[in-house]
Structure formats: C-alpha cells, structure tokens
Amino acid sequence: MTAALTVDALTVRIPVRAGTVHAATDVGLTLETGRTHALVGESGCGKSIVASALCGLLPSNAQVSGSIRLTSGADPVEIVGAPERVLRTVRGRRIALVPQSAATYLTPVRTVGAQLDETLLHLESRYGIDELLDRVGLNASCRDLYPHQLSGGMAQRAAVAFALAGDPEVIAADEPTSSLDPALTERILTLLDGCAEAGAAVLLITHDIAAVTGHADTVSVMYAGRILESGPAAAVLDDPWHDYTKDLVAALPRNGLRPLPGSPPELTDLPDDCVYHLRRPDTAFSGGPTHLLRTGDRVVRTRVGGRP
Structure with missing residues (x-):
C-alpha cells in the first residue's frame, strides 16, 4: 500500500490560564491510500487535536513539534510549520475535514446549496451541487434547506459532500457518527468506505469502538494524548494487548x-510518562518511562523493558 500521509512524533502543547494542555504527545500514524485508519479512545483523549493538526487548523498559540507529511501525489508537503499560503492549497483540495457536529460548522443564514456552491467555486471542483448531494445520499431538494432544517444524519452527509468537493487524497472524519442512530451510523460509515474504495486515505476518529468493526483496516488506540496500541483492526479488537485497549473492548x-x-485525566499539565496506571494500578504497561514496542504488524506502548 502507498502512504498518503505520515504523522511522526507529533506533539502539541497549548498554553491556557490553568497551565499547559498536553493535547498530543509523540503521536505516530500512517494513512494509506485506499484504506481506513481508525483512531479510537474515550472523549477528551486528544483525537480531535490530531484531526485539526492534519489540516493546519490548530489554535494560533499551539506549540507544535514533529512532522505531518502529505506524501501522496507528485508534490509532498510538510504541514507542521507550513505558512498559511501553503495550507490554503492543501485544505479541501488534498486534505479534507468532516467536522464533529457538522451542522454547527455551516453558516446558519445561508442554504446548504449556496454554501456548497461557494465551496465548489473556491476549489474549482469538477462536481456539481446535485451530483455531490446524490453521492452522499441526499435529495437535490436539500440544496434549498438551511442548516437548522437538517437532521443530524443529513448534516453529517452534507459535511461529507463538502469534504468530497475537492477530490482530497486524505479525509479526516472527526466523530462522524456521534449522536446518530444505528441505521444512520452504518450509512455514514458505508459512505466513508466508498471514499476509501475510490482511492482516498480515511482517518476515522471515534470513541465508538463498535463502529470500527467491519469498517477500518487499521486501528490506533489513544489515551491522554498518546498512542497506546496500533495494528490491524481485527487483530487489535479481537486480541488487545494494552490494558487500556482490553478495558475499552470489555466495555x-x-x-x-x-x-x-476511573475517568480519563484532564490533559492540563500531564506528567511526561503514560498515566493509565493512575486508573488501573495493576497495569504492567504504565507507571514509569514507556516506549512503543513493535511486534510484526502491531505496536504497543509498554514500560521500558516490558513485553506485550
């Protein structure tokens, strides 16, 4: 498989009044063309920060190190540290975001069609409004609706339509099924499956592990800003190695x-090491310096000197 985007040692710190938010620490991901990579974990563990970082949409005061490299196509781009003029050529065209709570991202006083038409013009898209709406399973009449007239499922499908407008190489879908019923959840996930089958690399960000089954090729498990485990989705979910992953699957x-x-920790002023031992003191994977240990096609974070 061809890597469309690689994230290497991504670390994000955001100063706030109460201290410093450790939003992401040493995050590594590889998104491959034509495949779906799920990033899972409880709410508040830093997953959305990763999606924002991919698109260069972090807060202006964020302190970022590491690398996010768009490697597909003939023109590789380093996202971290890129000037806004470069990011404007990437957003929508090469990397697209399907935001969480999609309806809140739409201008409330303009119709879906007017906003989508503006997006198509800006991206010089080859698609028409009705064509995109049909692709995501929305009737052409939705073009005349205002955001408050859309159901949750319609808004999420509209968000996917916006994301597809520029034929992006990478799609970051942030909690695209949040608050949806099972039928709409399956419809949105199947729609994203189609995006991958058409050649995009899809990052599916979700706290709903059940939604990953049958829709993700690879899964990474995130906790308190760190990746704790990665590997083929079926292997990780059927035979989890890290105690946190085991606890997620058991739920x-x-x-x-x-x-x-226990509960997930606040991300403000976290210790330098993995902190899952604060919730499960008997874990052998946390409580002291940790590193990522690779075994075949799987990776697990464990204490230095430990074994999966």
Missing part, C-alpha cells in the same frame, strides 16, 4: 458492558 455490549475503571 462493549457484546462483552458485557463492563465499565472502565
């Missing part, structure tokens, strides 16, 4: 809805 309905211990 699924099919596994008895066993609640995770």
Whole structure:
C-alpha cells in the first residue's frame, strides 16, 4: 500500500490560564491510500487535536513539534510549520475535514446549496451541487434547506459532500457518527468506505469502538494524548494487548458492558510518562518511562523493558 500521509512524533502543547494542555504527545500514524485508519479512545483523549493538526487548523498559540507529511501525489508537503499560503492549497483540495457536529460548522443564514456552491467555486471542483448531494445520499431538494432544517444524519452527509468537493487524497472524519442512530451510523460509515474504495486515505476518529468493526483496516488506540496500541483492526479488537485497549473492548455490549475503571485525566499539565496506571494500578504497561514496542504488524506502548 502507498502512504498518503505520515504523522511522526507529533506533539502539541497549548498554553491556557490553568497551565499547559498536553493535547498530543509523540503521536505516530500512517494513512494509506485506499484504506481506513481508525483512531479510537474515550472523549477528551486528544483525537480531535490530531484531526485539526492534519489540516493546519490548530489554535494560533499551539506549540507544535514533529512532522505531518502529505506524501501522496507528485508534490509532498510538510504541514507542521507550513505558512498559511501553503495550507490554503492543501485544505479541501488534498486534505479534507468532516467536522464533529457538522451542522454547527455551516453558516446558519445561508442554504446548504449556496454554501456548497461557494465551496465548489473556491476549489474549482469538477462536481456539481446535485451530483455531490446524490453521492452522499441526499435529495437535490436539500440544496434549498438551511442548516437548522437538517437532521443530524443529513448534516453529517452534507459535511461529507463538502469534504468530497475537492477530490482530497486524505479525509479526516472527526466523530462522524456521534449522536446518530444505528441505521444512520452504518450509512455514514458505508459512505466513508466508498471514499476509501475510490482511492482516498480515511482517518476515522471515534470513541465508538463498535463502529470500527467491519469498517477500518487499521486501528490506533489513544489515551491522554498518546498512542497506546496500533495494528490491524481485527487483530487489535479481537486480541488487545494494552490494558487500556482490553478495558475499552470489555466495555462493549457484546462483552458485557463492563465499565472502565476511573475517568480519563484532564490533559492540563500531564506528567511526561503514560498515566493509565493512575486508573488501573495493576497495569504492567504504565507507571514509569514507556516506549512503543513493535511486534510484526502491531505496536504497543509498554514500560521500558516490558513485553506485550
């Protein structure tokens, strides 16, 4: 498979009044053309920051190190540190974001059609409004609706239509099924499957591990800003190695809805090392310096000297 985008040692710190938010720490991902990579974990663990970083949409005061390199196509681009004039050539055209709570990203006093038409003109898209709406399963009459007239599922499909307008190489879908019923969830995920089948690299960000099954090729598990485990989706979900992943999988309905211990930590002024031991003191993977240990096509974060 061809890598469309690589994230290497991405670290994001955001100063706030209360201290410094450790939004992401040493994050590494590889998004491949024609495949879906799921980034999962509880809410508040830093997943959305990764999506924003891919598109160069972090807060202006964010302190960013590491690399986000768009490698597909004939013109590789480094996103971290790129000037706005470069990012404007990338957003929408090469990397597109399907935002969480899509309806809130639309201008409330303009119709969906008017906003989509403006997007198509800006991107010099080869598509028409009705063609894109049809592609995401929306009736052409939706072009005349205002955002408040859209249901949650319609708004999410409209957001995908905006994302597809520029034929992007990478699509970052941030919680695209949040608050949707099972039928609409499956419809949105199937739509993203189609994007991957058409050649895009899809990053599916979700706290709903059940939604990953059957839709993701690869999965990375994130906790408190760090990647704790990565590998083929079926292998990770069927045989999790890290204790956090085991606890996430155990909380699924099919596994008895066993609640995770404790609560996710605040990301402000976190310690330098992985902190899952604060919720599960008996874990052998956290509590001291950790590193990512690779075994075949799987990676797990464990204490230095530890074993998966």
